[in-house]
Amino acid sequence: SYELTQPSSVSVSPGQTARITCSGDVLAKKYARWFQQKPGQAPVLVIYKDSERPSGIPERFSGSSSGTTVTLTISGAQVEDEADYYCYSAADNNRVFGGGTKLTVL
Amino acid sequence: EVQLVESGGGLVQPGGSLRLSCAASGFTFSSYEMNWVRQAPGKGLEWVSYISSSGSTIYYADSVKGRFTISRDNAKNSLYLQMNSLRAEDTAVYYCASQGSSSSLWGKGTTVTVSS
Numbered sequence: 001s002y003e004l005t006q007p008s009s010v011s012v013s014p015g016q017t018a019r020i021t022c023s024g025d026v027l028a029k030k031y032a033r034w035f036q037q038k039p040g041q042a043p044v045l046v047i048y049k050d051s052e053r054p055s056g057i058p059e060r061f062s063g064s065s066s067g068t069t070v071t072l073t074i075s076g077a078q079v080e081d082e083a084d085y086y087c088y089s090a091a092d093n094n095r096v097f098g099g100g101t102k103l104t105v106l
Numbered sequence: 107e108v109q110l111v112e113s114g115g116g117l118v119q120p121g122g123s124l125r126l127s128c129a130a131s132g133f134t135f136s137s138y139e140m141n142w143v144r145q146a147p148g149k150g151l152e153w154v155s156y157i158s159s160s161g162s163t164i165y166y167a168d169s170v171k172g173r174f175t176i177s178r179d180n181a182k183n184s185l186y187l188q189m190n191s192l193r194a195e196d197t198a199v200y201y202c203a204s205q206g207s208s209s210s211l212w213g214k215g216t217t218v219t220v221s222s
Contacts, residue, residue: 042212093165100150
């Protein structure tokens with residue numbers, strides 16, 4: 001099975017840039033997705049295919065990939081961006097989520 | 107309205123069974139791959155099972171293999187998860203989620219509690 005590793009927490013002040021990394025061997029050959037989950041709510045897709053943004057997701061959300069690491073960047077983080085963020089990838093007969101990163105914006 | 111609505115959760119004793127359902131509306135359900143994902147209290151997301159749009163390809167996480175069965179009825183726009191031999195560690199909110207090439211729609215989840 002595959003594993004994806006994320007930092008447990010990231011903290012920024014409003015208006016700063018937040019970067020959340022996700023590492024795993026599978027990412028060298030498969031795309032990643034990023035999901036945002038706010039307390040008591042279902043996850044929302046914010047990035048797919050490493051760097052593509054679904055319609056309706058603010059432009060401040062972007063993604064990038066390098067080797068076995070993908071990065072979610074929130075440029076000019078807002079208070080409303082405070083949430084848990086999960087990377088996700090699919091390979092062969094497996095799908096896997098990262099452990100999640102709690103983003104604090106204050 | 108485009109939505110997924112899960113149902114069927116509840117309290118069950120260890121070793122018991124439950125069948126979860128997920129009703130899709132507002133989109134062409136038969137065109138989408140589907141997943142079940144769970145989240146234990148205070149924990150992260152855990153992928154449980156995948157089914158292709160036609161139902162011909164199915165995958166399971168090792169933690170549920172041999173105990174859970176995913177299925178779908180495209181004529182009824184519905185996804186199912188039959189859960190047998192339930193354990194305390196299966197306690198979680200269970201979400202169904204569609205998987206499009208550039209989208210992913212999730213339901214609000216249904217809670218499964220396994221306890222005596």
